[in-house]
Amino acid sequence: MFGYGNKNGKGAIDARLNALRQDLSSLQQDMKGFAVDVGDAANDRARAVSRNAESIAERAFRLAEDYAGDLANGAEHWTHDNLESARGRVRTQPLAALAIAAGVGAVFAAVFSRI
Numbered sequence: 001m002f003g004y005g006n007k008n009g010k011g012a013i014d015a016r017l018n019a020l021r022q023d024l025s026s027l028q029q030d031m032k033g034f035a036v037d038v039g040d041a042a043n044d045r046a047r048a049v050s051r052n053a054e055s056i057a058e059r060a061f062r063l064a065e066d067y068a069g070d071l072a073n074g075a076e077h078w079t080h081d082n083l084e085s086a087r088g089r090v091r092t093q094p095l096a097a098l099a100i101a102a103g104v105g106a107v108f109a110a111v112f113s114r115i
Contacts, residue, residue: 090097
């Protein structure tokens, strides 16, 4: 009465299932390869970003060094230019210079004694 189907129908279904399994296996392999490729691309991009950041940091460091050197040179020139006038004032008003030095010393002593 009721048959289980003909053997040709079962064979066709089995063939389709085998083809589907092969397709899924190929898709799985392709996805694994894709993941590796994406990882490699991400690593390459991360290396490029790291090199760019390092280059920018080195440039900023060089600029900071140049700026610090310019400030030091400026301070040296200002000190040298004003040294003679300061010596002249100390020679003409030694007591006032001594009182100022004592006051500055007292301020420093108060500041450093609290630390």
